[in-house]
Amino acid sequence: xxxxxxxxxxxxxxxxxxxxxxxxxxxxxxxxxxxxxxxxxxxxxxxxxxxxxxxxxxxxxxxxxxxxxxxxxxxxxxxxxxxxxxxxxxxxxxxxxxxxxxxxxxxxxxxxxxxxxxxxxxxxxxxxxxxxxxxxxxxxxxxxxxxxxxxxxxxxxxxxxxxxxxxxxxxxxxxxxxxxxxxxxxxxxxxxxxxxxxxxxxxxxxx
Amino acid sequence: xxxxxxxxxxxxxxxxxxxxxxxxxxxxxxxxxxxxxxxxxxxxxxxxxxxxxxxxxxxxxxxxxxxxxxxxxxxxxxxxxxxxxxxxxxxxxxxxxxxxxxxxxxxxxxxxxxxxxxxxxxxxxxxxxxxxxxxxxxxxxxxxxxxxxxxxxxxxxxxxxxxxxxxxxxxxxxxxxxxxxxxxxxxxxxxxxxxxxxxxxxxxxxx
Numbered sequence: 001x002x003x004x005x006x007x008x009x010x011x012x013x014x015x016x017x018x019x020x021x022x023x024x025x026x027x028x029x030x031x032x033x034x035x036x037x038x039x040x041x042x043x044x045x046x047x048x049x050x051x052x053x054x055x056x057x058x059x060x061x062x063x064x065x066x067x068x069x070x071x072x073x074x075x076x077x078x079x080x081x082x083x084x085x086x087x088x089x090x091x092x093x094x095x096x097x098x099x100x101x102x103x104x105x106x107x108x109x110x111x112x113x114x115x116x117x118x119x120x121x122x123x124x125x126x127x128x129x130x131x132x133x134x135x136x137x138x139x140x141x142x143x144x145x146x147x148x149x150x151x152x153x154x155x156x157x158x159x160x161x162x163x164x165x166x167x168x169x170x171x172x173x174x175x176x177x178x179x180x181x182x183x184x185x186x187x188x189x190x191x192x193x194x195x196x197x198x199x200x201x202x203x204x205x206x207x
Numbered sequence: 208x209x210x211x212x213x214x215x216x217x218x219x220x221x222x223x224x225x226x227x228x229x230x231x232x233x234x235x236x237x238x239x240x241x242x243x244x245x246x247x248x249x250x251x252x253x254x255x256x257x258x259x260x261x262x263x264x265x266x267x268x269x270x271x272x273x274x275x276x277x278x279x280x281x282x283x284x285x286x287x288x289x290x291x292x293x294x295x296x297x298x299x300x301x302x303x304x305x306x307x308x309x310x311x312x313x314x315x316x317x318x319x320x321x322x323x324x325x326x327x328x329x330x331x332x333x334x335x336x337x338x339x340x341x342x343x344x345x346x347x348x349x350x351x352x353x354x355x356x357x358x359x360x361x362x363x364x365x366x367x368x369x370x371x372x373x374x375x376x377x378x379x380x381x382x383x384x385x386x387x388x389x390x391x392x393x394x395x396x397x398x399x400x401x402x403x404x405x406x407x408x409x410x411x412x413x414x
Contacts, residue, residue, distance in 0.1 A: 007262055048252040
């Protein structure tokens with residue numbers, strides 16, 4: 001017996017397609033929305049429809065924004081000589097939340113992942129190298145994720161930039177850095193995995 | 208610095224309003240949707256807008272459906288003498304998934320919860336008693352949630368139905384039952400809380 005109205009079923013299916021949302025959560029969210037006033041549903045519905053209409057990719061750093069160049073690239077009080085390389089626009093959000101970073105960004109839109117057929121040409125690495133070649137950049141911070149794909153991507157970029165440096169004498173001052181690995185703040189030594197713990201030993205700092 | 212385009216921010220806010228979805232999940236879902244084709248966004252958006260347009264409450268059992276009476280109440284092969292009382296329409300979904308229930312339902316649309324100012328008059332108890340009084344029902348299965356509010360609601364209904372039985376001789380045969388408490392299938396005795404374990408002892412069955 002088909003118990004659910006078609007409209008309810010359709011919304012459940014739409015929610016189920018989202019990452020990390022299973023059939024149970026999808027039904028729970030849908031049944032919750034049945035209790036919500038129609039205006040709120042309309043608002044939600046409009047924000048979904050207009051999500052991409054009003055966003056463009058920045059032609060400089062490939063962040064998403066309302067304008068091109070994006071707010072970070074257009075800002076006058078950001079240090080254009082430091083570029084932080086991230087995998088996704090959402091990573092910029094996390095870095096901005098720290099309030100500690102005053103440089104600009106470069107979004108790769110992915111990481112090298114041979115199992116999913118994503119090679120260096122599928123992500124914005126050539127565009128990064130072009131920016132590096134211009135000679136205006138003093139530091140490239142590799143902030144790809146600390147997992148296999150992110151490390152592979154960071155290593156690939158390090159190699160390519162080294163080749164560039166060897167070829168161009170104006171890049172002599174260029175520095176490459178990688179975000180530190182170590183114990184998460186607020187965590188327990190007891191629960192830290194051995195790889196993290198050994199990286200935090202290697203990276204220990206004077207105190 | 209406002210990093211996010213307004214349209215992205217708005218969708219994040221809409222997701223955040225959903226139960227169990229925090230700011231991090233809301234951004235993750237929104238950034239995921241940025242990669243989804245516009246047609247899929249439109250479909251999602253339409254299902255949200257039309258969620259309530261095409262659904263009505265069944266005037267008999269208060270389940271949601273496309274028509275009134277709902278598919279369960281309208282069906283000819285359901286036993287109309289057994290009524291299962293649930294808190295929410297979503298509970299019907301869970302019961303139907305068992306494939307073991309052939310009776311009909313009654314949706315209370317809530318549970319008695321004095322802390323939230325929800326008394327017996329705020330939920331569909333009067334409507335249930337009216338159905339019971341008609342004399343066509345042989346069994347009322349109380350399937351409210353096994354928590355404080357659900358138990359209070361079940362106890363309140365039991366008392367009210369007993370009063371009805373005392374007043375009406377045609378209700379002599381009416382039976383009231385409650386879903387069994389006990390160990391969840393696939394669970395570990397070791398991890399069962401003492402209340403559940405003692406209820407499963409009380410309700411032990413010949414084997």
